[in-house]
Amino acid sequence: MKSISFALITSLLILSSLIIGCAPAQVNLFPRHTDPLREQVLEGHHSDKVLVIPVQGFISSTPQEGLFTDKPSMVQEVVAHLNKARGDSNIRALVLLIDSPGGTSVDSDILYHEIRRFRQQTNVPVVAVMLGVAASGGYYISLPADVIIAHPGTITGSVGTIFVRPKIHELLDKIGVEAKVTVSGNHKDIGSPFRPDSGEEEAILQSMVDELNSQFVRRVIRHREPSEEALETISSGRVFTARQAKELAMIDEIGYLPDALKLAKLMGEANPAARVVAYRRSLHSNDNLYNTMTNRSSSFPLVVKTLPRNLAPQSPGFYHLWIPSV
Structure with a gap:
């Protein structure tokens, strides 16, 4: 049997998408992650802005390789957002949406440093909002924030280091x-x-793990100032519910994203009608606060795509990572 050409397959996919009602403007077989970041307004109309940056998945500086395109690493993407925000004097506050079990110890520390540097250079208040999981490196990168808010169902903690x-x-x-x-x-x-x-x-190896972990614990002491008893519990490496984390002073509040946005506007002395914005590489229909993608994925269900990066370590090394499945 003769092989079907790639062009024919593409044509069939486009035809099938039109049949099921997809508009041609939505065709995006291979998302272009090299497109520049552009601001998209999610709500509000005042010139003041609150920027929302999603920090989702495994914390790494390694690009994610796909079948047809490569996706920038999380570190590269977050730093790109921070760099773009530095040039906008209308940004009054930054909200970090964190949903991550952590990642490599080095890359977690890089993001921690970049977020802290952004806060120091711009004087823009930072609010970290924890969603499903903000554990280990996911908690580490929340520490430079002025306020940490966890969703009622958040799992956080796992302050510790592992060598895999x-x-x-x-x-x-x-x-x-x-x-x-x-x-x-x-x-x-x-x-x-x-x-x-x-x-x-x-x-x-244990001495190296202990040394890297002591840096993590020092960050917790610097930013959260827990009691000696609380620090002993926190540094045990276990995870906590939002309520437990609040009792240990690991977070400041328990709430929802709209609560965090309201607080961010107050902290940044922004107008209540301030625009809530996000940076995207492509437009998204019906975009809203809970969209954590900067680029629209392919709209074709039949396109072969690589699986997303596993949340487990991909290579031997030191990690600030919660991996209960390992």
Whole structure:
């Protein structure tokens, strides 16, 4: 059977979309993530603005590779939003919509630093709003905010650091395969998946985890000033409900996004009718506050797409991440 050309498949998809009522203007087979960010007004009409930036998913500086297009990393996208906001003197407040289980320790700290730097350079108040999950690195990046608000159903906390690496030596033993590694020093292949860790190596890795975690805990102390008893509970690494987090002074309020916007306008001394804006790379029909996409996805259900990045680590390394499935 002759293979069907890509052009023919594309034509059939466009025809099928028209048959089911899709307007040609909505055709967007391959979203262009290189398009510039443009402001879109979600509500309000006054010249004062409250900017909403979504921070959703795994915190990483690695671009997400797709079948036909690549998507910018979360770090790149959030920093692009912050940089664009710096040039707008009408922005009176920034609202971060956080829904993330965390990510790499380095990238979590990068976003923390960039958000804190934006706050210091612009004097624009920042309100962090936690949605479903704002755990580990997701909590870490909320710390520079002037106020942290959690949805009543939010899961947060998981203040801690993990080192993740695969171990396949037992599998290799079962199938009779050996990996021979020649090293220049005793610990050059520390964490190798091809052999168990020695006691000394475990101690080295633990010391590194402890050092990175101490930085996380220091950030919590600096921004939240918990009591000694609360800090002991917080630094245990467990997750908390919104109510539990408020009792530990990890967050300031429990509420909904409209509550956060109202507070942001007050903090930024903005007009009550201030425009609530977001930055998009493409227009979205019926756009609203809960849209966390900057680019419209393909409108064709038959287009083959790569699966979204797994929320589990993709490579060995140190993470501020809550991964209960691992």
